[in-house]
Amino acid sequence: MHPLLIIIPILLASSSAAAAQCHPDDEAGLLGFKSGILSDPSGMLSSWKKGSDCCKWLGITCLSGTRVTALYLSGQPNNRTTALSGTISPSLSKLSHLGGLYLLDLIHLSGPFPTLLFALPALQYVYINNNNLSGPLPPDIGDKLARLDVLSLEANHFSGPIPASVGRRMANLTRLQLGGNRLTGAIPATIQQLRNLNQLRLERNQLSGPVPDFFAHLTQLGWINLSHNRLTGSIPPSISALASTLSYLEMGHNSLTGQIPEFLGKFRALDTLELSWNRLSGAVPKSFANLTKIFNLDLSHNQLVDPFPQMYVRGIESLDLSHNRFHLGSIPRWVTASPIIYSLKLAGCGIKMRLEEWKPAETYFYDYIDLSENEITGSPVQLVNRTEYLVGFYASKNKLRFDFESMRRFPKSLKELDLSHNLVFGKVPGAASAPGLAKLNVSYNHLCGQLPPTRFPSSAFAGNDCLCGPPLPKCM
Template sequence: MKSSFFPLIILTAIIFLRRLNPTEAATCHPDDEAGLLAFKSGITRDPSGILTTWKKGTPCCSWNGITCLTGDRVTAISVGGQADVAGSFLSGTLSPSLSKLKHLDGIYFTDLKNITGPFPQFLFQLPQLKYVYIEHNRLSGPLPTNIGVLNQLEAFSLEGNRFTGPIPSSISNLTRLSQLNLGNNLLTGTIPLGIANLKLISSLNFGGNRLSGTIPDIFKSMTNLRFLTLSRNQFSGNLPPSIESLAPILRFLEVGQNNLSGTIPSYLSKFKALDTLDLSRNRYSGIVPKSFANLTKIFNLDLSHNLLTDPFPVLYVKGIESLDLSYNRFHLNTIPKWVTSSPIIFSLKLAKCGIKMSLDDWNPAETYYYDFIDLSENEISGSPARFLNETKYLVEFKAAGNKLRFDMGKLTFAKTLETLDLSRNLVFGKVPATVAGLQKLNLSQNHLCGKLPATKFPASAFAGNDCLCGAPLSPCKV
């Protein structure tokens, strides 16, 4: 699962600032103009023309991405690329001359991808700075040990760069922070105990680093914390007792892909506001607490790749959006009714969950929203044709290692489908030409026959069938 609250906050802030800008045609203060043009000169590539309006002698308050709220002084810079458009990325460095913009309270450099260099020291020379989002660039090196000097900051995100070394202990001095995001870097060491001083924090993200040790018992003072992401690190032990104090308001708890062990704490069932819980890819054992039935607002639950055992509790949710229980030691026998009845589910992953049912008997309440399905390594029989023919936005369907039996030639599927894995089943018939539009395909170890349509897939995608022929397999006999 992926948290999206930080980009959302950035977008909201930028829109807010632009709407409040009363001086779009104001003249440009000489210091601000010099600092901004120095920043532009440090950019070596701007293929989509993000900075084309930044011209000497023109009102800088009307330049793209510039906001002025106090006369002719620049108060915010917002320069962002589009993550899915390669040509929108900038290359270059962050000029230290940005320190000339003494009225700056917000810096938003997001998704520029190719901005390099160390931690920007000019931040220490901006006395009114409150909001810093320098995300998804290529800044590197250590975080400065005196980072705590920036104690006027209220939001601080360096997500998606290449910073290394430890989290400086002085970060505990940033007591005005409501958001701290150091996710997706290369940080090492442990979480400083002084983080407990951040009593106003509502969003804390250290995910996607190389942090280790146990998760410190520091959360009792964080009475506003709603989003906690520590996933994709090397933490060991179990969740600390003070996590329980977050029960009234915590919405996101993501600690997947670590080395956590023991049993799942039963106190998690007290988190009545919890929207997302990710404990995946750890070494949790034992049963899932029966009291999880109290998590009535849970929308996203990922317990996959652990050592959890039966029985799995019945959840009383109005609708679950994504569920992954794959690769534990469950024997569910059927897809749970509380899952089948969900009208909003988009991702269902129950690989190797001991399911022994026929897909002919599966009648989901709604197929419209399904994007991802993984039912691999079970004992599922019947045909997925009815289901696949009804979905409109399905991206991935995996059901390898089952007992599915149907005519492949009669199968149609959504135009959005990218991945199809039906390997190691009892599928028969011909391979339809429509598979050529997929990105990933595995039909190996079935009973398919006939000439293959022209595709880009290797022989391994079709190996082990009864009588398939044609490229990339052997030529068909005349």
């Protein structure tokens, strides 16, 4: 079970965790932490008052009588009023029974890596995510934190290399989560020594060099995310050792080359495969027919070629094959038959069909549909009218031909609509000015007549036959 799921219910009951006053060392350590906080606009630490029982303070858990065993403070990622500004005081080293430190989404918490953690003998779980910590990770971090089960420092500003010591002595580590920083250099080979590792998440850094071929030693891995780095070379063959355990494999937005390995088709438990924005070539393996449980498949922006294999997915949620060298002809049957799908992106996939002839089994849940840069004819009106939660519909650079005024109803959820570079005619309907619509592009069609009141720029309507009225020239 995720350690957070263990801690959170305990926190909710922490007010009754101890009848006695908390240990004076713990009180002093926590008040020292509070003194390092310069701004607390939400009053997160308002219950932290000297002389009161610190086991009853917000975010504090005491499972060892009067000793603090967990510190959990969490803001809201997009709400700066829940942020904390300041630094992590070394006084937390007084919390000698602390097993879990959770400082999540506090945004403005700054300073270097808190080496005070090295002095906490009971520490097992470290989650310091979405803050503003910076500087290098200590070279001996793995030696000093050998007891950890989880090391999560995601979404900070740490820089420099991943220390080789991370894999040297951390035999108990199940999660290594360093994504969203500014880490550089190669992925250290010592990570292969983390035999209990379940999650390896190093995404959104500046890591370079080949993906290490060490996964045969990491047979417990269920999640690998190395996306948004500068990694090169091919997908290493040792990943084949994870066929029975791996659920998430994300390596998109790198510079990987070569073909997609045939062995990936043996990963029957695979939920997500994300290999977009690389330089992968060749055909997608026929063995992908075995991926019956996959929910999210993104192979977009590579150099993949026909034929695309027949798949037997029971219900895909998200599919992106855009901008390869496919000539699909039509939307695959297994996609059309999916009972629940949120995002379908097949831009530039060589689709030649009349849109009215596509009759998906379910359209209710669609969030995004991108069919841009194909040779699709007909009208999207029937399709769009069947959706309830559509956020974005993109069909630019096709051969759609229909009266735009027939699109009288836009889903209330629709935020973006792109029908540019088609053969759309008629007037722009008033629905195109719906308050929820954030982006509209109907440029380079055959629209005519006076525009309804609109907040969109002239570029959204450019290149039509005879549109007029603000923001275009006024009608004569």
